[in-house]
Amino acid sequence: MGNLSPHQLLVRIDMKDDPDQCGKEFEGLFNKYDADKSGVLEGEEFEKLCTDVGDYVIDEMKTKMKDEDIYLDPANLTAIREWIKSTFDPDSTGKCSLETVKAKLKSLVDECDYSEGK
Numbered sequence: 001m002g003n004l005s006p007h008q009l010l011v012r013i014d015m016k017d018d019p020d021q022c023g024k025e026f027e028g029l030f031n032k033y034d035a036d037k038s039g040v041l042e043g044e045e046f047e048k049l050c051t052d053v054g055d056y057v058i059d060e061m062k063t064k065m066k067d068e069d070i071y072l073d074p075a076n077l078t079a080i081r082e083w084i085k086s087t088f089d090p091d092s093t094g095k096c097s098l099e100t101v102k103a104k105l106k107s108l109v110d111e112c113d114y115s116e117g118k
Contacts, residue, residue, distance in 0.1 A: 042095035
């Protein structure tokens with residue numbers, strides 16, 4: 001998992017049906033962002049995770065809903081990014097743990113699949 005990019009790890013997580021099958025991918029992705037190896041993503045680490053997951057989800061939505069230009073509206077893109085941040089950090093502490101990533105990430109990347117009837 002060490003050589004895979006965050007995007008490649010997100011693709012692997014998205015392709016699996018069961019979040020219980022994503023353990024190595026969750027840990028690999030988390031470790032890509034946990035630069036100080038504290039076990040918690042905060043500050044720039046947390047922001048980068050949210051940005052990358054947001055970009056992935058938005059790209060997937062754009063691909064799967066080609067005729068729906070609504071996702072290109074900057075206000076909607078901002079709302080999607082804020083939704084992702086609040087999913088990882090519902091208490092607005094600006095940080096999240098590996099357990100939070102494991103609990104929330106699969107549903108975030110799957111959301112764009114369900115909106116098209118996966």
